[in-house]
Amino acid sequence: MPRALAVAADLPRPTRPPAQVTGAVHRVLARPEYHYPGPSxxxxxxxxxxxxxxxxxxxxxxxxxxxxxxxxxxxxxxxxxxxxxxxxxxRDPGRGVAVSGVRTRPAADWRVEAEAHERAGEWRLAVRARYRALVADLAGRGLLHEVSGRTAGEYRAELGANLPGAAPSFAGATELFEGAWYGRRPTAAAEAARFRQLADRVLQEAG
Structure with a gap:
């Protein structure tokens, strides 16, 4: 006990008020990556x-x-x-989970959001935004129908039918997105860079 008291005495005194620290903790825990879906x-x-x-x-x-x-x-x-x-x-297990929170936005807006997340080191959010940008780009070319509530698997199947040459790259990008956003796989700069490479291949194939 005396040793523990001595160690505690050596610790620096807090410089922030408890209310400010508590508020910061609540803001961090309110971020999307800490939200886990409850039972259906x-x-x-x-x-x-x-x-x-x-x-x-x-x-x-x-x-x-x-x-x-x-x-x-x-x-x-x-x-x-x-x-x-x-x-x-x-449901068909190949269709995957629904892409939640979809808002119809231009691809350029999604890319601006993705770049902001990348600068902040928010890699899961960055991959999600780049996936939404890719879907919006393909929808603008008439290769996908961007509809709220559609699953990533449905987009994958539709693109495979409309643009078979881009199907492998789009499937790889979709897997990265689903793993990061729904599977909660570790996602960092390498995964974000890999997603950009796959997205570029898809768009090159789309012309």
């Missing part, structure tokens, strides 16, 4: 159903055969509903 509506409903069934099963332990028959019927109905939902709304 389906996952929340699924958990609620499982919790309810667990409670019901706990309540009927030791009850007569009639209670168990009722539980079996309920379980069968739940399984049927889950099967119908899974067969009716399952």
């Amino acid at each position: 509506l389906f996952e929340r409903v699924q958990k609620a159903v499982v919790d309810w069934l667990a409670g019901v099963l706990t309540g009927v332990v030791g009850s007569g055969i009639g209670a168990w028959i009722a539980i079996a019927v309920v379980l069968a109905l739940v399984a049927f509903v889950a099967w119908r939902l899974s067969t009716g709304v399952t």
